Structures are given as C-alpha cells and as structure tokens.
Amino acid sequence: MTTTTTAALVPLLPFLGAVAGLLLGRRAPGFVRPLAVLPTLAAAVLAAVVAWRQGGGDPLDAATRLTPTGSVPIDLALHLDGFAVLVAVLVGVVATCVQLYSTAYLREDPRYPSYAALVSLFTAAMLLVVYSGDLMVLLVGWEIMGICSYFLVGHYWETEAARAASLKAFLVTKLGDVPFLIGILALGADAGTFRINGILTAVGSGAIAHPTLIALLLLAGVAGKSAQFPLHTWLPDAMAGPTPVSALIHAATMVAAGVYFVARLLPLFTASAAALVVLAVMAAVTMVGSALAALAQDDIKRVLAYSTVGQLGYMTGALAVGDRDAAVFHLITHGAFKALLFLGAGVVIHAAGTNSLGAMARTGGLAKRIPDAYWTMTVGLLALAAIPPFSGFFSKEAVLGAAEHATGADAHGIPHAAGWTVLVAGLLTALLTAAYATRLWLRAFHGKGPEAPDHGRQPAVMNGVLWLLFLPTLGLGLAAWKLPDWFDGRSLTPTLTTSVLGTGAALAGVLVMYAAWRRTAPLAARAPLGAVAADPDEAPYVSEEEAVATHVAAYGHIAGAHDPADPSRLLLGPLHRHAVAGFHLDAVYTALFVRPVRAAAGLVRFLDREVVDTYVRGAGTAPGLLGAAVRRAQTGNVQTYLSALLAGSVVLAVAAVLVATGA
Numbered sequence: 011m012t013t014t015t016t017a018a019l020v021p022l023l024p025f026l027g028a029v030a031g032l033l034l035g036r037r038a039p040g041f042v043r044p045l046a047v048l049p050t051l052a053a054a055v056l057a058a059v060v061a062w063r064q065g066g067g068d069p070l071d072a073a074t075r076l077t078p079t080g081s082v083p084i085d086l087a088l089h090l091d092g093f094a095v096l097v098a099v100l101v102g103v104v105a106t107c108v109q110l111y112s113t114a115y116l117r118e119d120p121r122y123p124s125y126a127a128l129v130s131l132f133t134a135a136m137l138l139v140v141y142s143g144d145l146m147v148l149l150v151g152w153e154i155m156g157i158c159s160y161f162l163v164g165h166y167w168e169t170e171a172a173r174a175a176s177l178k179a180f181l182v183t184k185l186g187d188v189p190f191l192i193g194i195l196a197l198g199a200d201a202g203t204f205r206i207n208g209i210l211t212a213v214g215s216g217a218i219a220h221p222t223l224i225a226l227l228l229l230a231g232v233a234g235k236s237a238q239f240p241l242h243t244w245l246p247d248a249m250a251g252p253t254p255v256s257a258l259i260h261a262a263t264m265v266a267a268g269v270y271f272v273a274r275l276l277p278l279f280t281a282s283a284a285a286l287v288v289l290a291v292m293a294a295v296t297m298v299g300s301a302l303a304a305l306a307q308d309d310i311k312r313v314l315a316y317s318t319v320g321q322l323g324y325m326t327g328a329l330a331v332g333d334r335d336a337a338v339f340h341l342i343t344h345g346a347f348k349a350l351l352f353l354g355a356g357v358v359i360h361a362a363g364t365n366s367l368g369a370m371a372r373t374g375g376l377a378k379r380i381p382d383a384y385w386t387m388t389v390g391l392l393a394l395a396a397i398p399p400f401s402g403f404f405s406k407e408a409v410l411g412a413a414e415h416a417t418g419a420d421a422h423g424i425p426h427a428a429g430w431t432v433l434v435a436g437l438l439t440a441l442l443t444a445a446y447a448t449r450l451w452l453r454a455f456h457g458k459g460p461e462a463p464d465h466g467r468q469p470a471v472m473n474g475v476l477w478l479l480f481l482p483t484l485g486l487g488l489a490a491w492k493l494p495d496w497f498d499g500r501s502l503t504p505t506l507t508t509s510v511l512g513t514g515a516a517l518a519g520v521l522v523m524y525a526a527w528r529r530t531a532p533l534a535a536r537a538p539l540g541a542v543a544a545d546p547d548e549a550p551y552v553s554e555e556e557a558v559a560t561h562v563a564a565y566g567h568i569a570g571a572h573d574p575a576d577p578s579r580l581l582l583g584p585l586h587r588h589a590v591a592g593f594h595l596d597a598v599y600t601a602l603f604v605r606p607v608r609a610a611a612g613l614v615r616f617l618d619r620e621v622v623d624t625y626v627r628g629a630g631t632a633p634g635l636l637g638a639a640v641r642r643a644q645t646g647n648v649q650t651y652l653s654a655l656l657a658g659s660v661v662l663a664v665a666a667v668l669v670a671t672g673a
Contacts, residue, residue, distance in 0.1 A: 013063045014072040017088055020057050020098060021137035021151075023049040024105070028130035035123025046126035047109045050133055054102030057137075061095035066496035071143060071207065082198045087205055089143030092496030093338050097270060098140045100345045103482075104262035105133040107475045111353050112254045114469035115360075125165055129258060132158040136263040140270065145194050145204040148271070152190075152235070155264050156183050162259075163251040175250035182244040183234040190231020193224050197278070200224070206274055213277045225278055225285035228271075229292070236268030238326055239296040242319050243595050246303075249311040253356035256311060260318040261349035269325045269341055273334040280332050283425050290330035290428035294435035297323035299593060301442035305449065305578045306589035309365045310355050313450050317394060318348060320439055324409045327432035332424045333412035335497040339490070340405035346482035347393040347402055354387035354476055357468050358454055367453040368573045375461035376454065382473035384455055386480045391451050393483050395444040395516050403504075403513070404487035410436050410508035412500075433508075440512050444519030449577060452527045526577035533575040 027049030034041050064070060073087035109129060116122045135158065138151035157180075164176030198204045200219050201212035212218055232238065237245035245265065249256055259265060272279060272289075279285050297320050304316035321344045328337035361380045362370050370376060377384040393402035413436055416429025490502040573579070579586050588594065643654075 013060055013070055013090065014088055016056050016063075017060045017070075017090055017141055020053050020060065020102070021134045021141065023053045023056070023134075024130040024137065025134035028127040028134065031123060031127035031130060035127065039123065042123045042126060043113050046130060047106070047113065050102065050109050050130060051106045053133070053137065054099070054106045057095070057098040057102040060090065061099050064090050064092070064095045066092045073143065073205070076147075082202060082204060084146045084204055085144045086147060087143030088141050089206055090141065092493075093270070093273060093334070094140050096342060096493075096496060097266070097338065098137055100342050101133065101136050101140060101262045101266075104345055104349045104479075105129070105258060107349060107353070107479060108254045108258045111257075111356070111472055111475045112252075114471045115254055115356055116252060117469075121165065125162070125252070128158050128161050129255070132162065132258065132263055136267065139267050143206050145198065145206065145209070149191070149194060152231075152267060152271075153187070155267060156180065156187070156235075159183070159248070159259060159264055162255045163248045165251050165255065169250065171247075172250040175244075175247040179244040179248050182241055186231045186234020186241050188230075189227040190234075193227030193231070196220070196227065197224050209275065210277055213281055218278065218281070221278060222282040222284050225282050226288065228275070228278075229285065229289060232268035232272055232326075233292065234268075235271075236265045236322050236326070237319050238268070238292050238322060239299060240595065242296060242300070243592060243599070245319055246307075246312050246315040246592065249309065249315050253311065253352055253359065256315070257349045257352035257356075260315065260352060261345040265318060265322055266341055266345065269322060269329070269337060272326070272329045273338055276329060276332070276334045279329070280423065283423070286330050286332070286428045287425055287431075289326055290425075290431040293323045293327035293330055294431045296320065297327065297435045297439040298442070301439045301446065302582070302585070302589045303592050305442060305446040306582060306586050308368050308573070308576075308590075310358065310367055310370075310450065310454060311352070311365060313367070313446060314348070314351055314355060317351075317443065317446065318344075320443060321348070321394075323439070324406060324436060327436060328409040328412050330428045331412050331416035331432055332422065333409075333415075333500060335494065335500045335502060336405070336408035336412045338497065339408050339493055339502055342489075343393070343401040343405040343482075343486050346479055346486055347390045347400075350386055350390040350476060350479035350483050351394065353472070353479070354383045354390060357383040357472055357476070358387070360468065362454075367450065368576065370455075371453040371457040371575055372459040373457045373461060374459055376457065379461075380468060382468070382476055386476040386483075387455075388451065389480060390483055391447040395447040395520065396440055396512060397444070397516055397520075398509075398513060399487060401483055401486035404490040404502070406436075406440065407504040407509050407512055408490065408502045410440075410512050411505040414505065414508050437511055437515050441515040441519040444516040445523040445581070446578075448520045448523040449527070452524070452577075458531055522581065523577060526580045530575050530577045530580055 027045050031042060031045045034045065069089060069091040071087065071089055073085040076084045076086050109126065112122070112126065112129070116125060119125065132155060135151040135154035139148050139155070142148040142151065160176050160180040163179050164172050166172040167176075194204070197209060197218070201209045201217060203209065203212075213221070218224065230241075234241040245260075248259065279289065300316045300319035300323065304313050304320065307313045307316060321340070325337045325340050325344075328334070328340065357380055358370075358376070359365055361383070362373065362376055364370065389400060393400040396403045396406040398404075410433060413429050413433035416424040417426055417433060418429075490504070493502055494500060578589075582589055591597070
C-alpha cells in the first residue's frame with residue numbers, strides 16, 4: 011500500500027466508525043465502544059506509519075479532480091509534509107485517548123452512542139483539514155468541525171449553560187467563517203487554483219493582487235476557530251460540555267485548525283507587513299488578557315480553557331514573527347499536556363464532586379485519593395508553566411527565541427514592531443501562566459479542611475490514559491533537536507537570553523503565587539461571603555452535568571461568592587472582578603450586537619404581525635364582508651328583486667342620458 015493510499019485511510023476510518031456508530035448505536039449497543047475506539051486507534055497507527063514513511067523528506071502530493079466547476083477547479087488533494095504528518099499523529103493519539111477515556115467517563119450516559127459517533131466525525135474532519143492540499147476540501151473539514159462542536163458542547167442539553175454555550179460557540183465561529191470564506195474565494199480567484207501548492211507559487215511570483223486584504227479576511231476565520239481576541243469568548247463557555255470533549259477541542263482539533271491553517275499559508279501572511287502586525291497585536295492581547303482571566307477563575311475547567319486561549323496566542327505570536335516551526339512545535343507539545351490536564355481535571359471533578367477550586371481548597375486528602383491524577387497533572391502544569399526540562403519549556407522558548415530574532419537586524423522582512431510585541435507579551439504571559447498553574451495545583455490538591463467524600467476509585471482506563479499522555483508531556487521537548495529535519499530547518503533549541511528571561515519569569519510567577527497562597531491559606535477555613543455551608547459528612551456527589559447546571563460545590567454554594575482565601579484576589583486587587591468576567595467582553599458584545607439584533611428582530615416581528623398580517627387579514631376579511639352584504643340581499647322575495655331591477659334600470663337610464671347630454 012502506497013503512502014498516499016495509507017494517508018487517505020486516516021480520515022476515512024474515523025468517518026466510517028462514526029457512520030457505523032450512528033447506525034448501530036440503538037440496535038447493537040455492544041458494538042458502540044469498539045466502533046468508537048478501534049477506528050480511531052487504527053487511524054492513529056496509520057498516521058504514525060505515514061509519518062514514518064514520509065520521514066521529514068520531500069512533500070508527497072496526490073490529487074483527483076472532483077468535478078468541473080467552469081472556473082477555478084476543485085481537487086481532492088493530499089499534501090503530506092513534515093507539518094502535516096506530525097500534526098496528524100497528534101490528532102490521532104489525542105482522539106484515541108479521548109475515546110478510551112470516554113468509555114469509562116460516560117459509561118452511564120444514555121447518549122453515549124451519538125457522543126462517540128460525533129467525536130469520531132470530529133476527528134475525521136480535523137484529519138481532513140491536516141492532510142488536505144486543496145482549500146475548498148479543507149473548508150469542508152473546517153465546517154464539519156464547527157457543526158460537531160455545536161452538538162458536543164451542547165451534550166448536556168437539559169442545562170441552560172450547555173444550550174447557551176453550544177449556540178454561542180456556533181455563532182461566534184460562524185461570524186469569523188464568513189470573511190474566511192470570502193478570503194478563500196478571493197485567494198483562489200487571484201491564484202487561479204485552490205491547491206495550496208499553487209497558491210504558494212502564486213504568492214512567490216507576486217500574482218496575488220491584494221495580499222493584505224485577503225490575509226486579514228482569513229485572520230477573521232482563524233480568530234474565531236482558534237479563539238483569538240476578539241472572537242475568543244466562546245471557548246471558556248464551551249466548558250459546559252463533557253470534559254473529554256474539552257480535551258479534544260483544546261488539544262488536537264478545532265482550535266488547532268486555525269493555527270495550522272496559517273502555518274500552511276504563512277508566505278501569504280509574510281507578504282504583508284500590516285497583516286503580521288495585526289497578527290502580533292492579536293496574539294499579544296490574547297496572551298496577556300487570557301492569562302489574567304485564568305488567574306481569577308474559580309472553575310477548574312475555565313482556568314484550563316483560558317490557558318488554551320493564551321497558549322494559542324503563543325502559537326499565533328510565533329507565526330506573526332514568521333516562524334511556523336516554533337508555532338507547530340508548540341502546537342504539538344501543547345496538545346499533549348493540555349489533553350493530559352483536561353482529562354486529569356475530569357478525574358478531579360469526579361473525585362471532588364465539584365468544578366470549584368474554592369470548594370477544593372476547603373477539603374483535604376484529594377491528592378492522596380487520586381495519586382495518578384495528582385502526579386500526572388503536576389507534570390502537566392509544570393509543562394504549561396514552561397518549567398525545564400518539561401516539553402512546554404522547549405516549545406515556549408522556541409516561540410520566545412523566534413520573537414527575539416525578529417527584533418534584530420536580520421529579521422528577513424518581519425516588522426520589528428511585531429517581534430517586540432510578541433516578545434514582551436510572551437514574557438509577561440510566562441509569569442502569569444506560572445502563577446495560575448501554581449494556583450490551580452495548590453487549591454485543587456493542597457486544600458485545608460476535612461477530607462472530601464470518597465466516591466470510589468476512578469476506572470483504570472481513565473488513569474491509564476493519563477499515564478499514556480504523561481510520556482509525551484515529559485519527554486517531547488527532546489524533539490527540539492530533531493524536528494528541524496521535519497520542518498523548515500530552523501533551530502528549535504532554546505537560546506540563552508530567552509531561556510533565562512522566560513524561566514526567570516515563570517519561577518517568579520510560581521514564587522509570587524506560593525507566597526500569596528501561604529498568606530491567604532489560613533482563611534480557607536472560613537466560608538466565602540455569600541456561601542451556604544454544608545455538612546461535609548452529608549455532602550452529596552455532584553456529577554459533572556449537575557456541576558455544569560448549577561455550579562454547586564459539594565460543600566456549599568460558593569459560585570460568585572467573595573472568597574477571602576483566593577490568592578488571586580490578593581494579587582490582582584481591583585482588577586480581579588474584571589478578570590473574572592473576562593474583562594466584560596461578553597457585555598460589550600451584548601450591547602453592540604446582541605441587543606441591536608434583538609431590537610431589529612422585534613421590529614421585524616412587529617411589522618410582520620401588525621402591518622403585513624393586517625393586509626393579509628384584510629384580504630380575507632373584505633370578501634367576507636362583501637359576501638355578508640350580498641347574502642343579506644338574497645331575501646327570496648320576488649317583489650324585492652323586481653324593485654331592485656327597476657331601480658337599477660332607472661339609474662342606468664339616467665346615467666345614459668347624462669352621458670349623452672355631456673357629450
């Protein structure tokens with residue numbers, strides 16, 4: 011079997027698994043779990059085989075003309091280079107881990123068959139995006155992911171939070187997809203092809219008439235899909251879905267698609283200095299803003315969600331300084347440790363009976379009860395904080411090193427403003443990232459108070475998946491010396507300056523947060539202002555679905571309460587309440603867009619009901635009135651009819667005389 015044939019099977023197998031799972035979910039429930047896991051596992055194995063055969067050598071291309079269009083042709087094309095084959099391995103491995111984990115995590119869920127099928131379809135769509143060599147085919151996978159995210163985020167559709175989050179995710183990403191589609195069509199028209207190779211050739215020859223405009227249109231779609239400012243607000247709310255879905259979206263699909271897309275078409279963006287500056291500013295605001303927001307969140311999943319937004323900011327920052335090697339390297343390492351963190355958070359939520367870090371801070375013994383999650387998440391948080399020698403350190407330093415290089419004289423056309431913007435924001439974000447990672451670790455695993463109720467051991471498959479993801483989180487940084495052979499050849503090894511500055515900022519964040527925690531920890535025994543205390547011995551187990559619906563902690567209602575034991579309040583001060591609300595961007599969007607749209611909808615409804623319907627009702631009423639009048643005239647009296655006939659004849663005669671006289 012050739013490499014291209016093997017590659018074609020990689021997205022096809024999860025797709026077939028999804029179709030079979032939907033068809034057999036109710037008729038043969040015993041086949042649901044095998045159909046969820048085995049096709050995805052086979053796709054991951056084949057993706058590894060394709061990567062091994064490609065070996066970082068020359069790109070492999072294969073194409074078949076889909077249909078004549080009369081203008082720009084559309085091809086079913088594969089493009090296998092080092093970026094594509096390695097990202098496909100990441101997608102396959104993470105998706106397999108999510109499917110395995112879900113077999114235990116959602117074992118009692120009656121909607122598991124449809125959930126598993128949608129996860130498989132989600133995986134197939136992302137693999138199609140990764141391997142596609144034609145932008146229109148890539149767009150198909152791009153849109154299928156949006157549809158799958160709508161259903162998966164809204165899995166707990168009984169809850170208001172899940173319904174609102176799924177609708178918000180769909181609408182916000184579609185808002186970016188409209189200019190994205192326009193940009194793709196304009197790019198294909200200028201280049202005369204939708205094939206990525208042909209587009210890059212046209213960019214190199216200067217055949218693209220308006221690179222800045224097209225790049226900005228494409229960035230709108232990337233901002234929506236990859237949750238970059240200002241279209242990032244959907245991602246934290248998407249935590250209303252099941253935790254494995256969060257792991258899949260944040261680690262390997264959906265949000266990674268935008269970064270990967272820019273990496274594939276980076277020469278188009280580097281052809282426009284304005285587009286690079288816009289991308290750099292977008293990345294900088296995203297990094298710093300999301301890190302501040304993560305520092306203030308109480309929900310453990312929202313902390314990780316905002317951390318994803320920030321890490322994606324690092325990736326887009328690397329692209330803004332023209333280094334797609336560093337961006338994809340961080341995409342791969344981030345996929346490993348973020349999947350680990352989200353799946354570990356699922357274990358923590360089940361063990362603690364709550365999503366709330368404030369509730370966890372008031373209980374003890376959690377680390378001893380779930381040692382697998384404790385140790386693996388500790389390493390995952392160290393990687394997130396970019397502490398050496400874990401994988402996140404090497405990839406984040408590659409980004410900072412690329413930014414530092416862009417500030418120098420040999421920046422090769424990259425605006426110095428973009429380099430300085432990414433470098434300064436990246437260092438500040440490194441400090442904030444280490445701070446919120448330390449806060450999550452301390453509050454979740456080192457709480458002060460009575461032990462949380464024991465809900466039993468976690469299934470072995472869930473713990474096994476955590477240890478499987480532990481390995482790349484720990485050792486993937488060693489790829490920094492090998493990946494240049496697979497990519498563009500740029501060095502990914504840490505540089506001295508950025509290593510010292512970045513590690514120093516991270517250690518400063520750890521120490522500052524630890525000092526703040528030590529100062530506020532004695533207050534953990536006090537219930538938050540506005541909380542309703544509960545008896546720990548009677549604290550019920552709260553499933554994730556119930557936590558999503560009510561955010562009720564196992565030890566009382568603390569959502570939104572003033573928690574004096576939260577160290578982030580001490581560090582952020584008055585900024586804390588704004589950071590908790592995501593700096594009120596949702597309120598701004600509500601004022602600027604939601605309310606005007608609702609008002610316009612109300613006006614249309616009024617016009618339809620009071621104006622259009624009035625004409626419709628009038629059109630039906632007038633014949634009715636005429637019919638009633640005619641019916642009254644039908645008395646059945648012959649004398650009345652003759653009188654009316656005589657009167658009519660007289661009127662006609664008089665009218666005829668008047669007309670004749672006037673003539």
